[in-house]
Amino acid sequence: MARFTTSTLSKYLLQAQVAAQALHTETAPVPPEVHVPLRKQLKDEAKKQKAAGKKKKKNANNQVVDGWELTVGIEIHAQLNTAKKLFSAATTSFNDDPNTRVAFFDLAIPGSQPIFQKETLIPALRAALALNCQVQTVSRFDRKHYFHWDQPSGYQITQYYEPFARDGSITLQARDGIAAEDGDGVMIGIKQVQVEQDTAKTLAQPGGVHWLDFNRVGAPLIEIITLPEIHHPATAAALVRKVQILLSAVDSCVSGMEAGGLRADVNVSVRRGDDPSAPLGQRTEIKNLSSFKAVEDAIIAERDRQIAVLETGGVIEGETRGWSIGSTETRRLRGKEGEVDYRYMPDPDLAPLVIGDDLVSHLRESMGQLPDVEVDVLIKEFELTPKDALSLTALDGGMRVEYFWNVADALAARLGLDRIENLACFQLAANWILHELGRLTSERSEAASEELGFTEDGQCERLPVEQLADILFYLHTRKITAKIAKELLWVVFRGTIPEKYPSVLGAIEEENLWFDELSETEYAELADEAVEGQEDVVRQFVDYKQYPQGKLMFLVGRMIRLGPEERIDPKNAERVMRAALPEKYVPALKASD
Structure with a gap:
């Protein structure tokens, strides 16, 4: 040889x-191959099609051809x-x-x-x-x-x-x-x-x-x-x-x-x-x-x-x-x-x-749960939508769903409850792990090129399990607002909390970020202020055929803008306004007419 x-x-x-x-x-070296993201390829091609006056057929209802x-x-x-x-x-x-x-x-x-x-x-x-x-x-x-x-x-x-x-x-x-x-x-x-x-x-x-x-x-x-x-x-x-x-x-x-x-x-x-x-x-x-x-x-x-x-x-x-x-x-x-x-x-x-049966048996026994089994568990135990359950198992090579399980365990420990006894909290965790975490590194984010750093054992370098569990716990128990929770998420992602405070709780205490919600009386006073001068809007709630939900949210939006936003729960503001319209504002409008 x-x-x-x-x-x-x-x-x-x-x-x-x-x-x-x-x-x-030429003797120029081979240039590195530039990877063009699929989304950009699709957008560029769509622009070419539009410029050429061509439109793609939609796939909806295009699965069969008669005959x-x-x-x-x-x-x-x-x-x-x-x-x-x-x-x-x-x-x-x-x-x-x-x-x-x-x-x-x-x-x-x-x-x-x-x-x-x-x-x-x-x-x-x-x-x-x-x-x-x-x-x-x-x-x-x-x-x-x-x-x-x-x-x-x-x-x-x-x-x-x-x-x-x-x-x-x-x-x-x-x-x-x-x-x-x-x-x-x-x-x-x-x-x-x-x-x-x-x-x-x-x-x-x-x-x-x-x-x-x-x-x-x-x-x-x-x-x-x-x-x-x-x-x-x-x-x-x-x-x-x-x-x-x-x-x-x-x-x-x-x-x-x-x-x-x-x-x-x-x-x-x-x-x-x-x-x-x-x-x-x-x-x-x-x-x-x-x-x-x-x-x-x-x-x-x-x-x-x-x-x-x-x-x-x-x-x-x-x-x-x-x-x-x-x-x-x-x-x-x-x-x-x-x-x-x-x-x-x-x-x-x-x-x-030649492949031995012992090797095949060992791999089969050590392979763990396949995605379908885990998706079934997520849907049954937490009542997640099939779409969210599938996304959790598919993202980051399965590491993101492992992260979810760790966060769920940490939340259960803080709540003192079994996971299935408080579905809303764990559904909140799934939503944040899928969507809020995704926004941190999305194309529109200033950190688009950064990674979250998920690991195979379900940890995350940029967002430790314990710190995310703290944020979600205080949000779920209405100790902080969603706005504050999202700001804390960014602070943790940027690594500020480990440098300045011992924990998420320390940051909330030091900066006084606790949610001091308005009382029922204060909500009622704020609703009065929001309705003032809005007779034309209130008139939409008189003998309506279809409930004017858009007008209701307009009035709720005025409540949030006129009041201290950090003390307002939008759901409670909507509840107060929805109740006051037929009981107070509509009768007063009819009386004035």
Whole structure:
């Protein structure tokens, strides 16, 4: 076998970069790839569509087309959460300098051999178990041959014939966002899950030049292949979303679609609905969809295109098509004359992969609760909405819901009550952890680029559990106002309280932030002041057909503006005004008329 040194590897890397820049004569270094947030991409595309006078069709009521049946199968590629690549000891790379995480085998240097990195199997197995798959005792690796600049060896190592997991399923419920036509739930079969290599990253440059970053070559992926059992676009998007949530929950996937760690290819076909026994129509494949919205939109567009072709007497060609964010149509990438011949063959350099039952049992027992179970508990015990429960379990890789449990325990200790005995307090905690904490680092916040710092054990570096529990406790027991509570939240987030005061309580005491609410008499006097000169508004409450809620809130708003805001509870102000209108102000108005 040939012997190689570090200088030899550097030489090959240099040659690879030069080859990728065949038409490029400059010597400028590879610029870092700028990540454009998905939200900005969508906004920019919407502006282009508006400028061009085009409007996108809304997805509402667009799940079915009368007389036609849609069938979709999905292939999901997810990068595994591992420190090493699949067949080399090179470390996996995230935003490292290009071509700095590369081993000899990654570049297919002659004489180098694949060495299966056993630790990459653990997250793959966790993913298979989360998808209810049957783990195969023996699986094997195959070579999938094709030639492209992003694949140095001319083949990809995958598991085509004998994957490590088969025959799984994923259950989607209405709360997951499936189409209404699928009712309360639907089960989609998983044909197989296989491990395989990723390819190099291609960086397109002006003038038809492409630069290559080989850091990603050999990164471990799993490919999840569903059965063609999906019949509505929204359900397809819900499945991809659910898979991402599951993979995150079991610490299997590096990142989600928004960060490029998960990609989806969809196979779409249509047939007339009057003959369910007829064979499925010719399918087309839409490659590399990078958001849940793109999955739904692309399927709708391709379905409508195929139906239009068939209704005009045309024939659907087997082909690969592409999709761009904000588009209204798929575009042809390349044709397929029959099945592509990848010349699959067993990899002669890799032994069969043997997985022991004891390892599978250990992972199954130690995997913990899956998101559906935890969502059910949140809905049942705390009466959270399905949307809020799902958000809590999905955010921050499951760390935010762990933070919620810790805050709930701390609140229960302060209240001296079991959690379920005081739902309002814990619903308040869930609301704040979802929304108020999110506002601290939202795009409109001055701290937009900062992180909250959640940890796997449910702690938060910027907002310690005990301090948030204190704020929520004093707010729930009406010792402070919502305005003061939000100001305290910012102070804790900024780190001021640990420097100046021993605790949240210390800050409230020192600054006298306690809520000294108005008495009933003071509320009544304030209501009189707010109604003064507002006869036209009060007249709206005389013999009304529909209660003028807007006018009521106008008068309540005047109470808050005229009085000491720090001593007013808006709900109590509304209660006093609502009672006084029919008992006092309306009769007085009638008497004066």
